[in-house]
Amino acid sequence: MQTKFEHFAATSLMGGSEHPPRQNGELMFDREWEERAFSIAISLSKKGYYEWESFRQQLIYSIAEWESAHCKDDSSYDSSWDYYQRWLLALERIVLGSSIISSEELEAKTNEFISREQQATSNS
Amino acid sequence: MSKRFYYGNERESYSAARVRALEALLIEKGIIGSETVDKVLDYFETEMGPFNGAKLVARAWVDPEFKARLLADTTAAIAEMDFPTGMAGAEGENMAVVENTEGVHNVIVCTLCSCYPWPVLGLPPYWFKDPTFRARTVREPRAVLKEFGFPLEESTEVRVWDSSAQIRWFVLPERPKGTEGMSEEELAAHITPEAMMGVARVEVKA
Numbered sequence: 001m002q003t004k005f006e007h008f009a010a011t012s013l014m015g016g017s018e019h020p021p022r023q024n025g026e027l028m029f030d031r032e033w034e035e036r037a038f039s040i041a042i043s044l045s046k047k048g049y050y051e052w053e054s055f056r057q058q059l060i061y062s063i064a065e066w067e068s069a070h071c072k073d074d075s076s077y078d079s080s081w082d083y084y085q086r087w088l089l090a091l092e093r094i095v096l097g098s099s100i101i102s103s104e105e106l107e108a109k110t111n112e113f114i115s116r117e118q119q120a121t122s123n124s
Numbered sequence: 125m126s127k128r129f130y131y132g133n134e135r136e137s138y139s140a141a142r143v144r145a146l147e148a149l150l151i152e153k154g155i156i157g158s159e160t161v162d163k164v165l166d167y168f169e170t171e172m173g174p175f176n177g178a179k180l181v182a183r184a185w186v187d188p189e190f191k192a193r194l195l196a197d198t199t200a201a202i203a204e205m206d207f208p209t210g211m212a213g214a215e216g217e218n219m220a221v222v223e224n225t226e227g228v229h230n231v232i233v234c235t236l237c238s239c240y241p242w243p244v245l246g247l248p249p250y251w252f253k254d255p256t257f258r259a260r261t262v263r264e265p266r267a268v269l270k271e272f273g274f275p276l277e278e279s280t281e282v283r284v285w286d287s288s289a290q291i292r293w294f295v296l297p298e299r300p301k302g303t304e305g306m307s308e309e310e311l312a313a314h315i316t317p318e319a320m321m322g323v324a325r326v327e328v329k330a
Binding site: 037044046091105112 | 138139140144145149156160161164165167273
C-alpha cells in the first residue's frame with residue numbers, strides 16, 4: 001500500500017498524548033494559524049529538514065512541559081490547555097534548532113506582522 | 125475541517141503573527157513555495173474520493189429491501205450493484221455488514237493482519253494498520269473513538285468486529301436526521317470511509 005507522507009505524519013500522532021484534536025474523525029482547527037502551523041510542520045519534514053519523529057518528540061516534550069507546570073486539580077486546567085500553542089512552540093524550537101531561521105529573524109518578522117496588524121486596526 | 129470557536133486576545137494575534145512570520149521567512153529563503161502550505165491542507169480536505177461503499181450505504185438507506193439483502197448476504201447484495209469487476213470481493217473473501225442503530229455502535233478492526241474491505245472502502249488509512257490502533261480499539265474502543273472526536277453516549281453499546289481472512293466487516297452507519305428528502309446520490313456524497321469503519325458518524329453539513 002502506498003502511503004502519502006501527509007497521511008503518515010498526521011496518523012502517526014494518534015494513540016498518545018500528542019494526538020491532534022479531531023471532530024467526528026476529521027482534523028479540527030479552530031483558528032486559521034493552527035492549520036498553517038500544522039501544515040508548515042508537515043511541509044518541512046516532507047522536504048527533509050527534519051525527521052517527522054523528531055518533530056513528534058519535540059511536541060511530546062512541549063506538551064509534557066505544560067503538564068508539569070499545571071496541576072490537574074487546577075480549575076483553569078482545561079481552559080488554559082491549548083494544543084496548537086504547544087504545536088507552535090514545538091515547531092519554533094525545531095525550526096530554530098535546525099538553523100533554518102535564526103531567532104532574531106523570527107522576532108523581527110513577528111514584530112513586523114504585529115505592527116502591520118495594529119496599523120490596519122487603527123486605520124479602520 | 126471544522127472551525128468551532130472564535131478567539132480574540134493578544135496572545136492570539138501574537139500566535140497568528142508568529143506563524144505568518146515563520147511561513148514568510150521560509151518562503152523568502154526558498155525553503156517552501158508560496159503554495160506549499162495550502163497544498164498540504166488541500167490534501168487533507170480532498171483526500172476522500174467517491175467510493176463504492178458510500179453507494180451501498182445510500183442504497184440501503186433508501187431501499188429497505190436492499191438493506192435486508194445487504195445484511196443477510198452482503199457479497200450477493202454487492203454483486204447486484206453496477207460496480208467494476210472484482211469489486212464484490214476477491215476469491216474466498218466474504219464481506220459482511222453490521223448495522224449501527226440508536227443503542228448499538230459498531231467498529232471494525234483487524235488484530236491479526238490488515239484485513240480491510242478495500243473493494244468497498246478503498247485503501248485502508250495508515251492508522252488502521254497501526255498495531256496500537258488495533259490493540260487499543262479492542263481494549264478501549266470508547267477512548268479511541270473519543271480521540272477521533274466521536275464520543276459515544278454511556279448507554280450506547282459498542283461492538284468491535286475483528287476482520288479475518290474469511291470475513292471482512294464494514295459498518296452500515298445510521299442515516300442522519302433531516303435527510304429524508306435527499307436522493308441516493310446526494311446521500312452517498314456524505315458517507316465517509318471513517319463512518320463505514322465506525323470511527324465517525326455521517327454528517328450532513330449545511
